[in-house]
Amino acid sequence: MLEGINNGIEQKPEYTRKSFTSNLEKADGSFESFSIRLDKNGKPPLVVFEDIDKTLLHLEPTYIEIRKVMWPKAVEKDGIEEVGRVHLAGFRLGTMWRELYRMHAIYNLDKIEWKDANKYAEEFLAVGKEGEHIDEPNDPLHIECDKLLKQFDDIAAETVEKQAKENPNFFDEAKIQPVYKLNALYKRLGVVVVGMTANPKRFANALCKYAGLGESFMDCATDTDVPGTKEYKMQYLIKQLEKKGIKIPFDKILIIGDSPLGDVGSGSKFQKLEKEKHPEVKTKGIVINGNEEDLMVAVNKLKETKDMEIHAMDVNQVPLDKHGDSDLTQKGRDKFYTEINRLE
Numbered sequence: 001m002l003e004g005i006n007n008g009i010e011q012k013p014e015y016t017r018k019s020f021t022s023n024l025e026k027a028d029g030s031f032e033s034f035s036i037r038l039d040k041n042g043k044p045p046l047v048v049f050e051d052i053d054k055t056l057l058h059l060e061p062t063y064i065e066i067r068k069v070m071w072p073k074a075v076e077k078d079g080i081e082e083v084g085r086v087h088l089a090g091f092r093l094g095t096m097w098r099e100l101y102r103m104h105a106i107y108n109l110d111k112i113e114w115k116d117a118n119k120y121a122e123e124f125l126a127v128g129k130e131g132e133h134i135d136e137p138n139d140p141l142h143i144e145c146d147k148l149l150k151q152f153d154d155i156a157a158e159t160v161e162k163q164a165k166e167n168p169n170f171f172d173e174a175k176i177q178p179v180y181k182l183n184a185l186y187k188r189l190g191v192v193v194v195g196m197t198a199n200p201k202r203f204a205n206a207l208c209k210y211a212g213l214g215e216s217f218m219d220c221a222t223d224t225d226v227p228g229t230k231e232y233k234m235q236y237l238i239k240q241l242e243k244k245g246i247k248i249p250f251d252k253i254l255i256i257g258d259s260p261l262g263d264v265g266s267g268s269k270f271q272k273l274e275k276e277k278h279p280e281v282k283t284k285g286i287v288i289n290g291n292e293e294d295l296m297v298a299v300n301k302l303k304e305t306k307d308m309e310i311h312a313m314d315v316n317q318v319p320l321d322k323h324g325d326s327d328l329t330q331k332g333r334d335k336f337y338t339e340i341n342r343l344e
Contacts, residue, residue, distance in 0.1 A: 015037040015038065015045070018036055020246065022214055022218050023218065025205065026214040026215060027164070027209055032215050034218055036190050043248065043249040044249065047191075047193075047238075047241070048193040048256060049237065049253070049255045051195075051259065052197045054176075055258045055263070055288045056179050057174045057175060057176065058174050059174065061170075062163060063087070066155055067084060067087060068080065073107070074106075089115070089117045090103065093117060096145075097227070100148040102117070104145075149200050149223070152200065152203075157202035157205070160207055160210055179256070182328060184216075187215075192246060193216055193217055194240075196237065197221070197223075198230075199223060201225065221237050230266035231266040231269040250274060257285075260287050263287075264287050265305055271283055284311075287312045288315060295338065312338045313337050314336045314338075
């Protein structure tokens with residue numbers, strides 16, 4: 001299901017090419033033009049929604065610098081490794097408002113027990129709890145956390161720009177190369193690829209600008225654009241694509257991300273949101289992982305997700321071709337590409 005690589009997307013004569021400009025600025029200040037294949041109904045052969053962190057980029061070196069500025073007292077008291085461990089544990093919570101309130105509560109309100117992200121979710125985010133509506137714009141906690149979000153966004157964007165300018169190769173070294181190679185193949189095939197991230201807009205735009213994602217993505221949805229989880233970002237991105245004149249093939253949607261439920265599992269939720277309006281809706285998923293342990297975690301978390309075809313891609317097992325690039329062709333694919341449903 002590496003759609004379009006040796007199978008899945010053929011150069012059928014009924015497709016025509018049309019150029020569309022990305023909404024994302026590149027490092028040189030320009031905007032990429034994409035040659036997208038459209039059928040007679042104006043639909044591309046596939047629309048791909050991708051996460052960024054741990055899917056396309058290893059951002060831990062960037063987050064280390066962000067944490068030093070965002071939570072200096074916590075870093076001084078507990079050390080950068082401990083603050084990093086605590087922060088990272090909250091990434092699975094789904095949105096920046098949830099994440100940032102947890103960090104604020106731990107380090108400013110002495111809610112030390114919320115270092116356990118599961119406990120925080122149960123005691124604060126669950127239905128009937130104080131933070132149940134924290135993602136909703138009119139909620140007082142949401143409004144309070146917007147101040148934290150802006151602070152984080154400014155610090156993060158400035159950090160990305162500084163790292164890129166001090167070392168032009170910084171984000172090349174952070175790239176998860178097999179997924180970048182996958183995007184290059186999708187681009188050549190005229191497939192639409194967009195990004196979605198639970199990060200604020202300035203930070204995400206800086207990453208797209210300096211890490212070359214503006215050359216892969218036609219657009220990117222952020223927490224600034226869409227409060228809430230990834231299925232809502234998918235809806236937002238579809239509206240943006242439709243504004244450009246691209247009609248969506250709701251039965252040909254692919255989601256790629258490292259989080260089994262937060263990224264790929266959003267496809268199942270998206271299907272439920274769109275089923276009444278688009279009964280043909282069908283999503284597929286690729287979970288990005290780096291070892292056998294990650295694979296088993298994904299299998300366990302997705303065992304109840306029966307309405308999607310889902311594969312796992314171990315990026316550390318992808319072979320290299322004679323040029324040293326990731327080789328995603330059919331040969332040897334079974335070593336790095338596994339259908340999750342078959343492992344239950």
